[in-house]
Protein backbone atom coordinates (compact mmCIF):
# COMPACT_ATOMS: atom_id res chain seq x y z
CA UNK A 1 0.00 0.00 0.00
CA UNK A 2 1.23 3.53 -0.82
CA UNK A 3 1.25 5.72 2.26
CA UNK A 4 2.05 9.34 2.85
CA UNK A 5 4.30 10.09 5.85
CA UNK A 6 5.24 13.59 6.96
CA UNK A 7 6.46 15.45 10.02
CA UNK A 8 3.57 17.10 11.85
CA UNK A 9 4.12 20.74 12.76
CA UNK A 10 2.40 23.24 15.04
CA UNK A 11 -0.06 23.90 12.21
CA UNK A 12 -1.30 20.31 12.59
CA UNK A 13 -2.24 20.72 16.23
CA UNK A 14 -5.98 20.01 15.78
CA UNK A 15 -5.35 16.82 13.81
CA UNK A 16 -2.61 15.68 16.17
CA UNK A 17 -4.61 16.40 19.31
CA UNK A 18 -7.59 14.45 17.98
CA UNK A 19 -5.66 11.31 17.00
CA UNK A 20 -3.43 11.37 20.08
CA UNK A 21 -6.42 11.60 22.44
CA UNK A 22 -8.19 8.88 20.46
CA UNK A 23 -5.19 6.59 20.93
CA UNK A 24 -5.17 7.16 24.68
CA UNK A 25 -8.92 6.66 24.98
CA UNK A 26 -8.97 3.46 22.92
CA UNK A 27 -5.88 1.87 24.44
CA UNK A 28 -5.49 2.72 28.12
CA UNK A 29 -3.43 -0.46 28.55
CA UNK A 30 -0.60 0.43 26.15
CA UNK A 31 0.28 4.08 26.79
CA UNK A 32 1.93 5.54 29.86
CA UNK A 33 -0.30 8.61 29.96
CA UNK A 34 -4.05 8.54 30.24
CA UNK A 35 -6.84 10.10 28.21
CA UNK A 36 -8.28 11.83 31.28
CA UNK A 37 -4.98 13.60 31.94
CA UNK A 38 -4.32 14.76 28.38
CA UNK A 39 -7.89 15.61 27.31
CA UNK A 40 -7.98 18.58 29.68
CA UNK A 41 -4.70 20.06 28.43
CA UNK A 42 -4.79 23.23 26.30
CA UNK A 43 -3.70 23.19 22.66
CA UNK A 44 -0.44 24.88 23.65
CA UNK A 45 0.74 21.67 25.30
CA UNK A 46 0.13 19.72 22.09
CA UNK A 47 1.91 22.42 20.11
CA UNK A 48 4.83 22.06 22.49
CA UNK A 49 4.88 18.29 21.92
CA UNK A 50 4.94 18.92 18.18
CA UNK A 51 7.83 21.35 18.40
CA UNK A 52 10.02 19.58 20.97
CA UNK A 53 9.52 16.05 19.61
CA UNK A 54 9.74 14.63 16.14
CA UNK A 55 6.15 13.55 15.48
CA UNK A 56 5.31 11.84 12.22
CA UNK A 57 1.83 11.41 10.84
CA UNK A 58 0.82 9.10 8.03
CA UNK A 59 -2.11 7.94 6.02
CA UNK A 60 -3.38 7.27 2.54
CA UNK A 61 -2.81 10.95 1.64
CA UNK A 62 -1.51 14.15 3.20
CA UNK A 63 -4.91 15.32 4.44
CA UNK A 64 -5.92 12.15 6.27
CA UNK A 65 -3.63 11.31 9.13
CA UNK A 66 -4.58 7.84 10.38
CA UNK A 67 -1.37 6.98 12.24
CA UNK A 68 1.25 8.73 14.37
CA UNK A 69 4.57 8.08 16.06
CA UNK A 70 6.73 10.29 18.28
CA UNK A 71 10.42 10.53 19.10
CA UNK A 72 12.33 12.58 21.64
CA UNK A 73 15.97 13.00 22.57
CA UNK A 74 16.89 14.04 26.12
CA UNK A 75 18.54 17.40 26.65
CA UNK A 76 21.47 16.37 28.87
CA UNK A 77 24.82 15.95 27.16
CA UNK A 78 25.35 12.36 28.35
CA UNK A 79 22.03 11.06 27.00
CA UNK A 80 21.91 12.80 23.68
CA UNK A 81 23.19 9.73 21.85
CA UNK A 82 19.83 7.98 22.34
CA UNK A 83 16.18 8.77 21.89
CA UNK A 84 12.81 7.36 22.81
CA UNK A 85 10.17 6.22 20.36
CA UNK A 86 6.70 6.75 21.85
CA UNK A 87 3.00 6.99 21.04
CA UNK A 88 2.82 4.71 18.00
CA UNK A 89 -0.80 4.44 16.97
CA UNK A 90 -2.74 3.46 13.84
CA UNK A 91 -6.51 3.87 13.71
CA UNK A 92 -8.27 0.47 13.71
CA UNK A 93 -9.69 0.88 10.18
CA UNK A 94 -6.20 1.62 8.80
CA UNK A 95 -4.46 -1.33 10.44
CA UNK A 96 -2.92 -4.32 8.73
CA UNK A 97 -1.76 -2.50 5.62
CA UNK A 98 1.75 -1.49 6.63
CA UNK A 99 1.16 2.02 7.99
CA UNK A 100 2.88 1.39 11.34
CA UNK A 101 5.79 -0.22 9.52
CA UNK A 102 6.07 2.83 7.25
CA UNK A 103 5.94 5.22 10.22
CA UNK A 104 8.66 3.38 12.15
CA UNK A 105 10.77 2.96 9.03
CA UNK A 106 10.58 6.69 8.25
CA UNK A 107 11.36 7.54 11.87
CA UNK A 108 14.46 5.33 11.94
CA UNK A 109 15.63 6.85 8.68
CA UNK A 110 15.09 10.38 9.99
CA UNK A 111 17.05 9.91 13.24
CA UNK A 112 19.74 7.39 12.28
CA UNK A 113 22.41 10.06 11.87
CA UNK A 114 21.29 11.98 14.96
CA UNK A 115 21.34 9.22 17.61
CA UNK A 116 23.03 5.85 18.12
CA UNK A 117 20.20 4.07 19.87
CA UNK A 118 16.40 4.12 19.90
CA UNK A 119 14.66 2.91 23.03
CA UNK A 120 11.03 2.14 23.68
CA UNK A 121 8.79 0.25 26.04
CA UNK A 122 6.00 -2.05 24.97
CA UNK A 123 3.34 -3.81 27.03
CA UNK A 124 4.31 -7.42 27.67
CA UNK A 125 0.82 -8.34 26.43
CA UNK A 126 1.07 -6.24 23.23
CA UNK A 127 2.06 -8.92 20.71
CA UNK A 128 1.34 -6.92 17.50
CA UNK A 129 3.53 -4.00 18.56
CA UNK A 130 6.35 -6.22 19.89
CA UNK A 131 6.42 -8.16 16.59
CA UNK A 132 6.59 -4.94 14.64
CA UNK A 133 9.55 -3.66 16.67
CA UNK A 134 11.35 -7.01 16.51
CA UNK A 135 10.98 -6.90 12.73
CA UNK A 136 13.11 -3.73 12.72
CA UNK A 137 15.78 -5.30 14.92
CA UNK A 138 14.72 -3.90 18.30
CA UNK A 139 15.93 -6.25 21.03
CA UNK A 140 14.57 -6.63 24.57
CA UNK A 141 16.97 -5.50 27.30
CA UNK A 142 14.73 -5.59 30.34
CA UNK A 143 11.34 -6.08 31.85
CA UNK A 144 9.68 -3.57 34.11
CA UNK A 145 7.26 -5.38 36.39
CA UNK A 146 4.03 -3.50 37.12
CA UNK A 147 5.17 -0.61 34.93
CA UNK A 148 1.59 0.63 34.60
CA UNK A 149 -1.34 0.47 36.97
CA UNK A 150 -4.57 0.84 35.04
CA UNK A 151 -7.42 0.80 37.50
CA UNK A 152 -6.65 -2.23 39.64
CA UNK A 153 -4.68 -3.98 36.89
CA UNK A 154 -0.86 -4.05 36.89
CA UNK A 155 0.84 -4.29 33.50
CA UNK A 156 4.45 -5.27 32.79
CA UNK A 157 6.44 -3.56 30.06
CA UNK A 158 9.30 -4.93 27.97
CA UNK A 159 12.12 -2.44 27.41
CA UNK A 160 13.52 -2.65 23.88
CA UNK A 161 16.36 -0.94 22.04
CA UNK A 162 17.59 -0.67 18.49
CA UNK A 163 21.35 -0.24 18.17
CA UNK A 164 21.73 1.96 15.11
CA UNK A 165 25.50 1.49 15.03
CA UNK A 166 25.00 -2.25 14.55
CA UNK A 167 22.36 -1.57 11.92
CA UNK A 168 24.74 0.62 9.94
CA UNK A 169 27.46 -2.05 10.03
CA UNK A 170 25.17 -4.80 8.74
Ligand SMILES: CC(C)(COP(=O)(O)OP(=O)(O)OC[C@H]1O[C@@H](n2cnc3c(N)ncnc32)[C@H](O)[C@@H]1OP(=O)(O)O)[C@@H](O)C(=O)NCCC(=O)NCCS
Nearest residue numbers: 030088089090095096097098099100101122128129131132
Ligand atom coordinates in the same frame (compact mmCIF):
# COMPACT_ATOMS: atom_id res chain seq x y z
C1 LIG B 1 0.56 -1.95 16.76
C2 LIG B 1 -0.03 -1.12 15.64
C3 LIG B 1 0.61 0.26 15.63
C4 LIG B 1 0.25 -1.83 14.31
O1 LIG B 1 -0.26 -1.00 13.25
P1 LIG B 1 -0.50 -1.57 11.76
O2 LIG B 1 -0.53 -0.41 10.82
O3 LIG B 1 -1.67 -2.47 11.75
O4 LIG B 1 0.82 -2.42 11.53
P2 LIG B 1 1.42 -2.86 10.11
O5 LIG B 1 0.30 -3.19 9.18
O6 LIG B 1 2.41 -1.83 9.66
O7 LIG B 1 2.16 -4.20 10.52
C5 LIG B 1 3.54 -4.20 10.77
C6 LIG B 1 3.94 -5.43 11.55
O8 LIG B 1 3.37 -5.39 12.87
C7 LIG B 1 3.09 -6.71 13.31
N1 LIG B 1 1.64 -6.82 13.49
C8 LIG B 1 0.71 -5.88 13.19
N2 LIG B 1 -0.52 -6.31 13.57
C9 LIG B 1 -0.34 -7.54 14.10
C10 LIG B 1 -1.22 -8.49 14.69
N3 LIG B 1 -2.54 -8.26 14.80
N4 LIG B 1 -0.69 -9.63 15.18
C11 LIG B 1 0.64 -9.88 15.11
N5 LIG B 1 1.52 -9.02 14.55
C12 LIG B 1 1.03 -7.86 14.06
C13 LIG B 1 3.59 -7.64 12.21
O9 LIG B 1 4.93 -7.95 12.49
C14 LIG B 1 3.49 -6.74 10.98
O10 LIG B 1 4.36 -7.12 9.97
P3 LIG B 1 3.88 -8.16 8.82
O11 LIG B 1 2.63 -7.57 8.23
O12 LIG B 1 5.04 -8.19 7.89
O13 LIG B 1 3.60 -9.44 9.54
C15 LIG B 1 -1.58 -0.97 15.78
O14 LIG B 1 -2.14 -2.25 15.96
C16 LIG B 1 -2.01 -0.08 16.94
O15 LIG B 1 -2.13 1.14 16.80
N6 LIG B 1 -2.26 -0.70 18.12
C17 LIG B 1 -2.73 0.03 19.30
C18 LIG B 1 -1.68 0.97 19.85
C19 LIG B 1 -0.38 0.27 20.17
O16 LIG B 1 -0.36 -0.87 20.62
N7 LIG B 1 0.73 1.00 19.97
C20 LIG B 1 2.05 0.53 20.28
C21 LIG B 1 2.43 1.02 21.64
S1 LIG B 1 4.04 0.41 22.13
